Amino acid sequence: MRKKAILITGAAGEIGHALIEALSKNGKTPLLTLDLEPLPEDIRDLTTHWEADILDQKLLDRLVSEYEFDAIYHLAALLSTRGEFSPSAAHQVNVNGTMGLLRLAAEQSEWRQKSVQFIFPSSIAVYGLPDLETKTQYARTREWEWNYPRTMYGANKLYCELLGIYFSEYYRQLAAEQPVMVDFRAIRFPGLISAFTVPSGGTSDYGPEMLHAAAKGEPYACFVRPDVRIPFMAMPDAVKALLDLAAAPAEAISQRVYNVTSFSLSAEEFKGWVLKSFPDAEVTHEPDLKRQTIVDSWAADMDDSAARRDWGWEPDYDVQRAFEEYLVPNITKRYQ
Numbered sequence: 001m002r003k004k005a006i007l008i009t010g011a012a013g014e015i016g017h018a019l020i021e022a023l024s025k026n027g028k029t030p031l032l033t034l035d036l037e038p039l040p041e042d043i044r045d046l047t048t049h050w051e052a053d054i055l056d057q058k059l060l061d062r063l064v065s066e067y068e069f070d071a072i073y074h075l076a077a078l079l080s081t082r083g084e085f086s087p088s089a090a091h092q093v094n095v096n097g098t099m100g101l102l103r104l105a106a107e108q109s110e111w112r113q114k115s116v117q118f119i120f121p122s123s124i125a126v127y128g129l130p131d132l133e134t135k136t137q138y139a140r141t142r143e144w145e146w147n148y149p150r151t152m153y154g155a156n157k158l159y160c161e162l163l164g165i166y167f168s169e170y171y172r173q174l175a176a177e178q179p180v181m182v183d184f185r186a187i188r189f190p191g192l193i194s195a196f197t198v199p200s201g202g203t204s205d206y207g208p209e210m211l212h213a214a215a216k217g218e219p220y221a222c223f224v225r226p227d228v229r230i231p232f233m234a235m236p237d238a239v240k241a242l243l244d245l246a247a248a249p250a251e252a253i254s255q256r257v258y259n260v261t262s263f264s265l266s267a268e269e270f271k272g273w274v275l276k277s278f279p280d281a282e283v284t285h286e287p288d289l290k291r292q293t294i295v296d297s298w299a300a301d302m303d304d305s306a307a308r309r310d311w312g313w314e315p316d317y318d319v320q321r322a323f324e325e326y327l328v329p330n331i332t333k334r335y336q
């Protein structure tokens, strides 16, 4: 008899930490988590964790034979900056890893005659605006606009969204009988900011890095110009978005990929919020032209009206609440 579980890949990453806490509080279904790394000590008791590689086919075979998954939260990915240094590795993890898990979900959906839900965090990196003029003109980019990513990570995320749609709508479309399909749902996140973890390998990292450095009393050289603008979101809202989308009834879902966002800030405005709480923070700008070009190609803000309309998306944290009630108090405590 297969054991029921919710599977979380990339569990030791930033979203994983907060998602494991939330899912273990909310639900009765046990969690099985995968990552190459061990989990931080504070969440180890909440899940059965395997230190394993999602590219290992033997591992996937073992998962299929031992477990029945109601849902898969596939978080494992190499982010946008890291992916530019190792594009083949990024493709392996981001695309082949996702393909393997989608096939696993398809196999299980068919076997148990009930859809496995596949929740996929996508990213603002799927957008690629050609210049700053267009970025200003399309200030709140909609899901189908400017899908011309400039990074391997963005291209991987966009393609995996399409793969997910394929497995949910068209998989084995020429077979005599269509199988029960995967229930794929994706969220395009802006830059995420956690009070408890510092990101690594991303290009929106300048925001959280600035804040964590200020709390530690360390100087920070921001790698983008002061006027560079993208949207951000506090981690609890990211987890809320994943859980709300997962909980939405199938009839409410009119598309499989949704933008969500909270607040849009230029690097200068971000610094302003940091200085409000840490007035002695030393923040300078030393733009890295290459990384900055990537951020320049991302939308200044995202239109999340479809998520609001279909499944009632609304962030709990606007910029003031994010800084004053979640980020600053928790980060200050962390480095005391």
Ligand code: AKB
Residues within 6 Å of the ligand: 079, 080, 081, 122, 123, 124, 125, 153, 189, 190, 191, 192, 201, 202, 203, 204, 205
């Ligand atoms: C990155 O910077 O690559 C990520 C993202 C925006 O998806 N934080």
